[in-house]
Amino acid sequence: MDIFLQLLVSGFAVGGVYALIALGFVLIYKATSIINFATGEFMMIGAFIFYSIMVYAGIHAVPAFIGVMACAALLGFLVERLILRRMLGQPTISIVMVTIGLSSILLGVAEIIWGSDFKSFPAIFPRAPIIVGEIVVRSNIFYGFLISVGAVIFFTLIFKYAKVGVAMRATASDQMAAFSMGINVKSMFALSWALGAIAASLGGIIIGNIVGVSPDLGHIGLKIFPVVILGGLDSIAGAVVGGFIVGIVENLAGGYLDPIFRGGVKDVAPFVVLVLILLFRPYGIFGKKEIERL
Amino acid sequence: MDILKVSNLTLSFGGLRVLEDISFEVNQGEIFSIIGPNGAGKTSILNSISGFYHPDKGRTFLEGNDITRLTPDRRAALGMGRTFQNIALYRGMSVLDNIKLGAHVHLKTGLMSALWYWGGAHREEMALRRKVEEEVIDFLEIEAIRNLPVGSLAYGLQKRVELARALAMRPKILLMDEPVAGMNAEATEDMARFILDIREERDVTIVLIEHDMKVIMDISDRVLVLNFGQKLTEGKPEEVQTHPEVIKAYLGERKARNGHISAVAC
Numbered sequence: 321m322d323i324f325l326q327l328l329v330s331g332f333a334v335g336g337v338y339a340l341i342a343l344g345f346v347l348i349y350k351a352t353s354i355i356n357f358a359t360g361e362f363m364m365i366g367a368f369i370f371y372s373i374m375v376y377a378g379i380h381a382v383p384a385f386i387g388v389m390a391c392a393a394l395l396g397f398l399v400e401r402l403i404l405r406r407m408l409g410q411p412t413i414s415i416v417m418v419t420i421g422l423s424s425i426l427l428g429v430a431e432i433i434w435g436s437d438f439k440s441f442p443a444i445f446p447r448a449p450i451i452v453g454e455i456v457v458r459s460n461i462f463y464g465f466l467i468s469v470g471a472v473i474f475f476t477l478i479f480k481y482a483k484v485g486v487a488m489r490a491t492a493s494d495q496m497a498a499f500s501m502g503i504n505v506k507s508m509f510a511l512s513w514a515l516g517a518i519a520a521s522l523g524g525i526i527i528g529n530i531v532g533v534s535p536d537l538g539h540i541g542l543k544i545f546p547v548v549i550l551g552g553l554d555s556i557a558g559a560v561v562g563g564f565i566v567g568i569v570e571n572l573a574g575g576y577l578d579p580i581f582r583g584g585v586k587d588v589a590p591f592v593v594l595v596l597i598l599l600f601r602p603y604g605i606f607g608k609k610e611i612e613r614l
Numbered sequence: 615m616d617i618l619k620v621s622n623l624t625l626s627f628g629g630l631r632v633l634e635d636i637s638f639e640v641n642q643g644e645i646f647s648i649i650g651p652n653g654a655g656k657t658s659i660l661n662s663i664s665g666f667y668h669p670d671k672g673r674t675f676l677e678g679n680d681i682t683r684l685t686p687d688r689r690a691a692l693g694m695g696r697t698f699q700n701i702a703l704y705r706g707m708s709v710l711d712n713i714k715l716g717a718h719v720h721l722k723t724g725l726m727s728a729l730w731y732w733g734g735a736h737r738e739e740m741a742l743r744r745k746v747e748e749e750v751i752d753f754l755e756i757e758a759i760r761n762l763p764v765g766s767l768a769y770g771l772q773k774r775v776e777l778a779r780a781l782a783m784r785p786k787i788l789l790m791d792e793p794v795a796g797m798n799a800e801a802t803e804d805m806a807r808f809i810l811d812i813r814e815e816r817d818v819t820i821v822l823i824e825h826d827m828k829v830i831m832d833i834s835d836r837v838l839v840l841n842f843g844q845k846l847t848e849g850k851p852e853e854v855q856t857h858p859e860v861i862k863a864y865l866g867e868r869k870a871r872n873g874h875i876s877a878v879a880c
Contacts, residue, residue, distance in 0.1 A: 395801075483681055486711075486714075486715060487715075489704070489707075490715050492705045492706060493706075494702045494704070495702075496666060496686075496698065496702060497702035497703075499664075499665075499666070499685075499686035499687050499690070500664055500686055500687075500690050501690055501693070501695075501715055501779070501783060502687050502688075502690035502691045502783065503687055504685075504687045505687065506685075540642075566877075595871035613785065
């Protein structure tokens with residue numbers, strides 16, 4: 321029973337971080353209908369920039385966080401402005417290929433700049449693990465969870481209540497109508513890329529702080545894929561619920577099944593759940609049912 | 615005084631010529647209708663005027679200013695409102711939220727302060743909200759449904775909410791794409807009355823496309839007739855109605871002798 325609770329709590333904590341990275345997909349998809357396959361690389365670049373600011377420039381963690389957010393916003397903005405805006409009106413498959421190409425480029429650039437070795441962050445959180453009764457949570461997971469939850473709430477509030485958020489939702493729902501109400505649709509696209517990149521890079525820092533940073537950190541982006549598909553690509557609430565489901569399933573599978581099957585189940589389990597849920601809800605748990613008008 | 619002027623508008627999609635050298639002027643305070651058989655290019659004209667299509671040739675002027683190169687959002691900010699043929703409301707949002715989105719144009723606060731709901735943006739929002747509530751909701755008689763999600767409303771009411779949203783922009787000129795399409799007689803009559811009232815009480819010039827000939831002939835000041843992307847004629851409803859070219863376009867050659875198209879609802 322103790323093990324069960326322990327796995328549940330760790331899964332929940334990791335799930336919060338997954339939810340944040342999933343937001344990186346959702347914020348972009350919601351406004352622009354583009355699935356950004358370079359989200360994992362946005363994470364990785366964010367983590368490397370954080371590492372560089374802290375280690376090479378010797379700056380404290382809090383300003384480093386802010387610096388990364390600014391860089392990520394700039395990266396997202398430039399990617400939209402220089403690459404994806406030229407793809408407006410092109411077939412979805414072409415745009416998807418562009419984001420996959422972008423992920424390869426970012427991976428290569430990171431290897432050129434930072435090399436392919438693992439690097440670990442200097443300690444940014446208090447080291448003492450958090451202990452409640454019998455349950456122990458590693459401090460970098462616990463604080464990472466807190467930051468993720470804070471960021472998710474922040475993004476949700478912006479999207480729901482701020483004027484720009486409402487304008488972004490309007491853009492997502494009907495571009496022509498948004499245009500004719502005076503909303504600058506193109507700047508909404510740029511903004512959503514900037515916000516998506518910020519979410520991904522924050523997630524990258526938190527994951528990098530747990531497992532270390534290398535150019536391969538981006539592969540975790542693939543693991544987030546079941547999260548977004550589960551929740552529905554266009555739903556913030558879905559990203560949160562999907563994040564928790566994947567985090568918990570992964571941990572339970574790792575704790576109970578990995579010893580039996582000698583490893584590997586932890587990574588596969590989220591995809592099994594994904595397939596099962598999509599069998600019954602093809603649009604994800606919260607996804608919008610699309611009716612195509614012909 | 616013309617508020618909108620379109621000169622020599624020519625539009626093609628690839629090899630297909632959609633609009634051919636169309637010119638017209640809309641006077642301040644007028645209800646100006648564009649009619650024509652299916653595929654004549656009516657919606658293409660509206661989309662060119664609001665900036666969604668980029669015509670090959672021709673210029674568009676709003677209040678004497680050349681707006682040919684402006685994006686649709688800039689044109690909206692200059693006072694050009696628009697409703698759509700297929701209702702383009704935000705279905706998940708309430709009626710009031712939809713209407714408030716229309717007032718977006720007039721919320722002038724910078725990005726940073728607008729990030730937060732309170733402060734200056736909040737005061738502005740509240741003032742705006744009162745104004746919008748008083749004016750538009752009362753005007754279109756949608757008080758009772760203001761907090762309902764748009765998706766739950768009947769078709770005719772949704773059309774009215776879409777109109778309310780466009781009016782919340784306080785436009786100088788309103789482009790309406792088939793405002794009564796698919797409505798029953800009663801809803802059609804309401805909408806026609808609202809269009810007349812908008813012109814009278816709110817001093818908004820209206821350009822509309824419609825297939826319902828009775829509505830067109832009842833409320834329009836002037837009518838432009840299109841056929842296959844070309845302007846057939848332009849004039850008062852009664853002039854257009856009896857114009858031989860128009861009758862030919864709508865009814866074909868043989869029936870043209872019998873005159874009059876007012877009974878034809880295409």
